[in-house]
Amino acid sequence: MLHYGKRTLYGKIQRLPIRFFRHKNRTSYHIISVHFWTQPAKQSTYTTSKEISPKLFQNSLTVTNTQFLSKTKTKTKIAMSTLKIQPTAFALSSSVRQLGFFNLKLPRNCVASSNHFSRYGTRRALTVSMSTTSSTPLEVCVKSSTTAPNKPGDCPFCQRVLLTLEEKHLPYDLKLVDLAHKPDWFLKLNPGGKVPVIKLNEKWISDSDVIAQALEEKYPDPPLGTPPEKASVGSKIFSTFIGFLKSKDPSDGTEKALISELSSFNNHIKDNGPYVNGKEVSAVDLSLAPKLYHLEIALGHYKKWSVPDSLPHVKSYMKAIFSRDSFIKTRAQPEDVIAGWRPKVLG
Incomplete structure (x- = not known):
């Protein structure tokens, strides 16, 4: 009535x-x-x-x-x-x-x-x-920021898990872990000491790949699965980015390798965009987005390098994914990203 x-x-x-x-x-x-x-x-x-x-x-x-x-x-x-x-x-x-x-x-x-x-x-x-959604917040442990209080740190794998929770609209209890001084309570529930970890079905699960799959199976709506033929799109961008970031020799081909991977990704988005699987984000986007965020900040800071204008679809993809509410809420502070890559660049 x-x-x-x-x-x-x-x-x-x-x-x-x-x-x-x-x-x-x-x-x-x-x-x-x-x-x-x-x-x-x-x-x-x-x-x-x-x-x-x-x-x-x-x-x-x-x-x-x-x-x-x-x-x-x-x-x-x-x-x-x-x-x-x-x-x-x-x-x-x-x-x-x-x-x-x-x-x-x-x-x-x-x-x-x-x-x-x-x-x-x-x-x-x-x-x-x-x-079947969770009424009780899911417990999830991620790296804490070293530059800002009560903020997630610079781990792209942790952000991937948080993005998945956000995009699935699942409530969660965020536990920030100082990896330089791991607390006893964290080591007790996760002796390996790695992040991210999440509690599902009364068990603590680690590894972002495993967590993302487990969340998809337990909470299928909204669906974030990526078709097998698109699951590996952009998968080599992160490794080639690291190679170029650490490189001390401008002629060693690492920049060329990164541009080659970005060019392939640019072509895919041109034909399939705005996201990897079309109009909606999927698991592969949530995995790739934090890595592109690190690429943009780290290469911009340490090499004064940015994605070339000749790759407009990569740039539009980054703009679209970085502007999502879920990404803004879970992204690392730029200062954390810069500090996190410093040992690899200078060491």
């Missing part, structure tokens, strides 16, 4: 005739129809649709009717109403009649499917599915 001004809108949480779906390569949804009634005896139906972007996440599913249509012979009335549905671990639905254009604020663990619609007079059933 939904209160609307002085009137009451009736409905059932068991059946919700709204449908929307997520395209394979885009994060937008179509609302097919919403039905509600002001009196059980007076029922009429209008259907419409609106494409929206699910960037706003709350703890409940919110349907806001911004153009409520109440048609009579002489006029159409415009009004407002809001319906909230608390998320659960199973499919949700409700009944409502009479409809307008709606905005949807989806919970983080909400996914759905749809079919096509007709504009007027067709009743459709909406299914909202809730994926």
Whole structure:
């Protein structure tokens, strides 16, 4: 039951005739129809649709009717109403009649499917599915910053794990570890002393590759998997970057090797971009992005070198991935990156 001004809108949480779906390569949804009634005896139906972007996440599913249509012979009335549905671990639905254009604020663990619609007079059933997400924050240990308090350090593998958690909208408890003085509590749970490590299913797991795969299997929505034929795209950029960064001989071919790898990546993004797997980020982007961030900062500082203008798609890719909220939130301080590479460059 939904209160609307002085009137009451009736409905059932068991059946919700709204449908929307997520395209394979885009994060937008179509609302097919919403039905509600002001009196059980007076029922009429209008259907419409609106494409929206699910960037706003709350703890409940919110349907806001911004153009409520109440048609009579002489006029159409415009009004407002809001319906909230608390998320659960199973499919949700409700009944409502009479409809307008709606905005949807989806919970983080909400996914759905749809079919096509007709504009007027067709009743459709909406299914909202809730994926198995973590209500308890996941414990994750990463390197701490040496230049700023309460900030992640310069480990690109740690950032990859944090990016995965952010892009999957999973809550996590960030534990920062000073690798120069590893605390006893950290060595007790992780005798190897390496980061990143995360606690999944009551076990501590290390290695960013293993962690990313485990998170994908346990929390499949939103999917971040990369097709096998694209999984190795850009995989040699990091090693050639290190070779060039450490090089003392301008003619040893290390710069040429790096440009060759970047050129291959540039061609791939040109044909497949804006990200490695198309319009949406995937696991390979979350692995590559922190390494390109290190490349940009370290080579700029130690060699006064930057990605050539002849590789515009690499530059646009870096700009796009570096500007994502998940990346901004988890990136290392430039001073940490510079300090982290200093021993390799000067040593």
